[in-house]
Amino acid sequence: xxxxxxxxxxxxxxxxxxxxxxxxxxxxxxxxxxxxxxxxxxxxxxxxxxxxxxxxxxxxxxxxxxxxxxxxxxxxxxxxxxxxxxxxxxxxxxxxxxxxxxxxxxxxxxxxxxxxxxxxxxxxxxxxxxxxxxxxxxxxxxxxxxxxxxxxxxxxxxxxxxxxxxxxxxxxxxxxxxxxxxxxxxxxxxxxx
Numbered sequence: 001x002x003x004x005x006x007x008x009x010x011x012x013x014x015x016x017x018x019x020x021x022x023x024x025x026x027x028x029x030x031x032x033x034x035x036x037x038x039x040x041x042x043x044x045x046x047x048x049x050x051x052x053x054x055x056x057x058x059x060x061x062x063x064x065x066x067x068x069x070x071x072x073x074x075x076x077x078x079x080x081x082x083x084x085x086x087x088x089x090x091x092x093x094x095x096x097x098x099x100x101x102x103x104x105x106x107x108x109x110x111x112x113x114x115x116x117x118x119x120x121x122x123x124x125x126x127x128x129x130x131x132x133x134x135x136x137x138x139x140x141x142x143x144x145x146x147x148x149x150x151x152x153x154x155x156x157x158x159x160x161x162x163x164x165x166x167x168x169x170x171x172x173x174x175x176x177x178x179x180x181x182x183x184x185x186x187x188x189x190x191x192x193x
Contacts (some may be wrong), residue, residue: 033069034157035104035141039118039191041068042109060124062188068108072157075099076143078107083140083163088176095146096161101139105131110191118190119160121183122152128192129160129181137162137170141186155184 031047036057044066051058078099086093105117115131127140142159143149150156164170164178171178 027069030097031071031073034072035070035075035187035189036067036166037105037108037110037189037191038064038067039189040110040112040115040189040193041066042111043068043107045069055157056122057188060120063188069105072143072149074075075104075141075158076149078103080143081138081140082144083138083161083166085161085163085165085178086175088179091175093165095144095150096140096142096159097144097147098140098158100161101134101141101160102131104141105134105189105191106189112191112193115193116192118192119181119183119186120190122185122187125183127181127183133181137164137167139182152185158186159184160186160189 012094034126036046046067046069048065049057049063049067054062061178080097082095082097082101084095101117110131113131117129117131117134118126119129120126133139139160139162142161143157145155145159150159159182161179161182161184162170164173164175
């Protein structure tokens with residue numbers, strides 16, 4: 001076999017089963033990390049920001065020494081909650097499913113009840129949500145929309161969202177004002193305090 005053919009075959013095989021080594025403990029992950037939680041985390045499974053390899057985070061001025069990174073598979077394997085809010089984009093109810101945001105943070109060792117959550121989307125949008133509101137409104141990290149995984153380029157692959165229709169103070173607002181604290185294409189949460 002020619003060297004070029006061998007290398008091409010090896011690269012195709014490696015791409016078919018993405019594996020990465022976790023910097024903190026050397027364990028292999030079956031899929032890439034999609035959500036990184038930094039700040040006041042009690043557990044860590046990855047090292048500090050690498051300005052060369054973590055380009056988007058570096059360009060958005062994110063810095064950290066330790067973090068807890070979640071793969072899509074890990075989030076999808078957690079106990080899921082289902083909600084059915086009316087979305088501002090088409091004014092229709094849609095089913096969203098994923099783990100409670102509070103449960104995700106618990107896995108990362110977040111314990112501060114008074115914490116604030118700076119949630120960042122891939123486009124840089126970064127609303128700050130008090131932990132108390134994340135629990136009160138039962139925010140989820142949605143992984144599925146209407147029974148299907150959410151693709152990048154749409155509202156996913158992750159969306160921090162809640163069922164605004166179920167809370168009178170939020171349902172009283174016009175539908176296009178209910179989701180200001182809900183970044184779609186979520187990829188980073190900085191736990192402050």
